[in-house]
Amino acid sequence: MANIHSTPLYGLVLAGGKSTRMGRDKGIINYHGIPQREYLYHLLSRVCDEVFLSLRSDQLQELKGKFKFIVDQDRYSGPYNGLLSAHHQFPQVAWLVLACDLPLMDLEGLKHLVAHRNLSKMATAFALKEKPLPEPLAAIWEPDGLEQSEIQFNNGSSTSLRKYLINSSVELVFPERKEILLNANSKDEYAKVLAKFKSI
Numbered sequence: 001m002a003n004i005h006s007t008p009l010y011g012l013v014l015a016g017g018k019s020t021r022m023g024r025d026k027g028i029i030n031y032h033g034i035p036q037r038e039y040l041y042h043l044l045s046r047v048c049d050e051v052f053l054s055l056r057s058d059q060l061q062e063l064k065g066k067f068k069f070i071v072d073q074d075r076y077s078g079p080y081n082g083l084l085s086a087h088h089q090f091p092q093v094a095w096l097v098l099a100c101d102l103p104l105m106d107l108e109g110l111k112h113l114v115a116h117r118n119l120s121k122m123a124t125a126f127a128l129k130e131k132p133l134p135e136p137l138a139a140i141w142e143p144d145g146l147e148q149s150e151i152q153f154n155n156g157s158s159t160s161l162r163k164y165l166i167n168s169s170v171e172l173v174f175p176e177r178k179e180i181l182l183n184a185n186s187k188d189e190y191a192k193v194l195a196k197f198k199s200i
Contacts, residue, residue: 011044054082136161
């Protein structure tokens with residue numbers, strides 16, 4: 001078990017997905033003057049000890065030398081692949097993980113999440129008050145939480161990260177601005193996010 005009083009907090013931007021629903025790489029969409037994956041990387045650097053991009057091996061040539069990165073080990077499918085690859089490389093740290101489909105995520109939201117981190121829980125996750133389900137890809141995963149999730153999944157349990165958190169000891173954090181949890185996974189959601197930007 002990790003020593004919770006000295007557990008570092010690393011940041012991870014999940015940028016290795018294929019973005020099939022969007023039709024283009026969500027990590028390179030420009031919402032803030034730079035590609036989204038870079039925007040989240042810089043945000044996380046303000047609240048974490050170290051920050052990494054989670055990437056596929058075929059993305060390395062494009063980004064090598066510009067950012068710290070962790071290459072997906074391809075042991076699992078979906079975003080869990082990137083998260084577990086990071087955990088295997090640095091098993092004694094906690095991970096503040098962000099999917100790159102969160103265009104409205106901001107520094108104040110991340111500071112709020114970190115301030116409410118409960119190191120004695122498996123994870124500290126954002127959730128909406130009206131639908132209090134943990135957001136596994138906008139969350140701080142403690143080392144023990146990741147270790148236990150891998151044990152369960154290897155024993156044949158579902159690899160649904162949300163289902164795992166629902167059945168685990170998790171600290172839920174309600175953001176002051178719920179818009180920061182808006183996803184942009186498809187062209188329709190992208191259009192809605194752009195409209196939200198105009199109204200801010």
